[in-house]
Amino acid sequence: MCGIVGYIGKDNAKEILLKGLEKLEYRGYDSAGIALENADGVTVFKEKGRIADLRNIADDSDVDGTLGIGHTRWATHGVPNHENSHPHQSATKRFTLVHNGVIENYEELRDEYLADVKFLSETDTEVIIQLIEHFSNEGLSTEEAFTKVVELLHGSYALALLDEEDSDTIYVAKNKSPLLIGVGEDFNVVASDALAMLQVTNEYKEIHDHEIVIVKRDEVIIKDVDGNVQDRDTYIAEIDASDAEKGVYDHYMLKEIHEQPAVMRRIIQEYQDDQGNLKMDDAIIDDVAKADRIYIIAAGTSYHAGLVGKEFIEKWAGVPTEVHVASEFVYNTPLLSEKPLFIYISQSGETADSRAVLVEMKKRGHKSLTVTNVPGSTLSREADHTLLLHAGPEIAVASTKAYTAQIAVLSILSQIVAERHGKEATIDLLQELAKAANAMEAVVDDAEFMEQIATDYLETTRNAFFIGRTIDYNVSLEGALKLKEISYIQAEGFAGGELKHGTIALIEDNTPVIALATQENVNLSIRGNVKEVAARGAHTCIISMDGLNKAGDTYVIPQINELLTPLVSVVPLQLISYYAALHRGLDVDKPRNLAKSVTVE
Numbered sequence: 278m279c280g281i282v283g284y285i286g287k288d289n290a291k292e293i294l295l296k297g298l299e300k301l302e303y304r305g306y307d308s309a310g311i312a313l314e315n316a317d318g319v320t321v322f323k324e325k326g327r328i329a330d331l332r333n334i335a336d337d338s339d340v341d342g343t344l345g346i347g348h349t350r351w352a353t354h355g356v357p358n359h360e361n362s363h364p365h366q367s368a369t370k371r372f373t374l375v376h377n378g379v380i381e382n383y384e385e386l387r388d389e390y391l392a393d394v395k396f397l398s399e400t401d402t403e404v405i406i407q408l409i410e411h412f413s414n415e416g417l418s419t420e421e422a423f424t425k426v427v428e429l430l431h432g433s434y435a436l437a438l439l440d441e442e443d444s445d446t447i448y449v450a451k452n453k454s455p456l457l458i459g460v461g462e463d464f465n466v467v468a469s470d471a472l473a474m475l476q477v478t479n480e481y482k483e484i485h486d487h488e489i490v491i492v493k494r495d496e497v498i499i500k501d502v503d504g505n506v507q508d509r510d511t512y513i514a515e516i517d518a519s520d521a522e523k524g525v526y527d528h529y530m531l532k533e534i535h536e537q538p539a540v541m542r543r544i545i546q547e548y549q550d551d552q553g554n555l556k557m558d559d560a561i562i563d564d565v566a567k568a569d570r571i572y573i574i575a576a577g578t579s580y581h582a583g584l585v586g587k588e589f590i591e592k593w594a595g596v597p598t599e600v601h602v603a604s605e606f607v608y609n610t611p612l613l614s615e616k617p618l619f620i621y622i623s624q625s626g627e628t629a630d631s632r633a634v635l636v637e638m639k640k641r642g643h644k645s646l647t648v649t650n651v652p653g654s655t656l657s658r659e660a661d662h663t664l665l666l667h668a669g670p671e672i673a674v675a676s677t678k679a680y681t682a683q684i685a686v687l688s689i690l691s692q693i694v695a696e697r698h699g700k701e702a703t704i705d706l707l708q709e710l711a712k713a714a715n716a717m718e719a720v721v722d723d724a725e726f727m728e729q730i731a732t733d734y735l736e737t738t739r740n741a742f743f744i745g746r747t748i749d750y751n752v753s754l755e756g757a758l759k760l761k762e763i764s765y766i767q768a769e770g771f772a773g774g775e776l777k778h779g780t781i782a783l784i785e786d787n788t789p790v791i792a793l794a795t796q797e798n799v800n801l802s803i804r805g806n807v808k809e810v811a812a813r814g815a816h817t818c819i820i821s822m823d824g825l826n827k828a829g830d831t832y833v834i835p836q837i838n839e840l841l842t843p844l845v846s847v848v849p850l851q852l853i854s855y856y857a858a859l860h861r862g863l864d865v866d867k868p869r870n871l872a873k874s875v876t877v878e
């Protein structure tokens with residue numbers, strides 16, 4: 278949520294900042310801004326809207342600099358407008374700041390220290406920058422004032438500060454919000470995500486919470502809370518810059534849907550040993566196998582993947598499993614078993630709601646495993662163990678390939694834990710995953726047909742229902758989320774048998790109902806539910822599986838292992854949602870009000 282970038286070096290900072298922000302735009306796109314520092318001082322360009330709007334303004338100006346900071350915003354405090362956009366400046370304009378996160382005590386700090394200051398924005402960020410100036414006016418050096426203010430802040434933050442009187446430094450700090458330093462020859466960069474820095478470097482240094490980092494052209498000084506300088510090695514990130522490009526696709530979402538078979542095959546490689554057996558770090562299996570109950574914690578699409586994961590863990594490994602929405606669990610923690618193990622599922626590894634649970638459960642001494650796509654992300658660093666998705670960067674706000682990768686990795690974990698518990702394998706999982714990858718490929722090849730379904734069912738409707746039973750119900754929840762978040766059609770997923778208990782009242786002539794029928798034991802009953810809504814005028818679409826299909830089904834996915842069907846049955850739903858949004862002329866990759874990485878609670 279919000280993206281930060283900073284550059285200090287010898288080159289044109291304007292272009293590096295704008296290009297960096299373009300790569301961070303998925304983190305928030307309500308407004309954007311940059312500040313450039315040169316011998317004449319600091320100039321701020323900022324604008325409500327997208328980076329493209331900011332670029333138009335910045336490119337029209339001759340102002341340049343070799344030092345600067347930038348920001349793309351997902352609004353928390355105050356509406357998206359020019360005043361609330363970052364960078365923010367202190368009253369005298371000596372200090373300029375960008376901030377990602379939420380400061381919980383900003384009102385208290387404002388009332389205690391800044392009663393006489395006139396604020397220009399409604400943001401918590403402006404309190405930070407005015408406070409820095411306040412302490413600087415009291416005689417502290419910029420580093421001292423910055424450090425003091427950071428110590429006073431409660432909440433989450435990633436900060437980058439410029440001082441007009443010092444054109445050789447960017448001051449940086451973080452707590453709970455991601456921020457990395459990129460290291461180069463005669464320059465250094467700072468950003469919320471390595472993707473923003475790949476244009477200039479692939480060598481990075483981590484920053485830890487509460488550290489103060491002084492970034493200069495030729496050095497990076499990291500100090501801990503007591504002011505002791507920390508030695509920190511750099512590492513080379515193995516990210517292929519082209520993974521973060523759209524390539525031949527019109528949208529990242531379409532590209533990411535098409536990448537799913539390849540991601541599946543990569544996961545098969547990564548979790549397979551030389552003998553072709555499933556492989557995973559023993560320490561992970563030891564901890565998971567010791568648990569008497571597993572608690573899966575996640576949000577949004579990752580929560581939906583967790584619902585499917587529960588099926589694998591219970592059915593294959595025989596371990597009771599609960600799946601919880603992170604934002605609820607933290608405030609309403611259920612009674613826990615004696616030996617719980619927590620699995621945090623998060624594509625980004627930064628979701629604040631999930632992290633809040635992790636922090637609390639760590640305090641209670643409970644073991645944790647994060648399943649994430651982002652190595653080095655907060656949830657990965659803070660958990661005892663990590664399983665990576667190997668899905669490559671997911672840029673579209675609507676998660677697609679991360680969902681199927683999460684399900685695949687959870688299936689592998691479940692089979693390995695089942696083996697550890699001495700259970701006989703009932704399937705050759707790697708072979709079944711390979712079959713699923715082929716089936717996914719067959720479905721993405723039918724993208725044109727899914728476009729036709731979107732045209733036939735969703736072109737003008739205001740609402741839509743997705744129904745299924747058992748594991749199909751879990752997928753119907755994901756199908757509904759996909760459709761609503763990018764097309765703004767009000768969509769809900771329901772257990773087929775639950776409709777008659779209330780929701781069926783909403784069915785009228787032509788209401789689209791998309792039903793999944795991939796499970797043998799409920800094949801007849803879900804088809805019965807379809808008849809019930811059809812009798813009330815619904816426009817029904819049945820997506821079934823080869824072998825269970827019946828005449829008149831709208832689309833039939835290839836036959837695969839029944840428990841693994843979510844890997845494939847979700848793909849038509851992703852494509853139908855994509856085309857429904859596209860036909861409505863919407864910004865598929867950046868739907869309104871959303872952001873890719875949700876770092877506020």
Ligand code: M6R
Pocket residue numbers: 576577578579580622623624625626627628631674675676677758759762871873874875
């Ligand atoms: O990064 P995470 O997987 O933790 O994110 C969780 C949700 O915010 C995310 O899945 C969200 O629901 C997506 N927009 C769904 O497409």
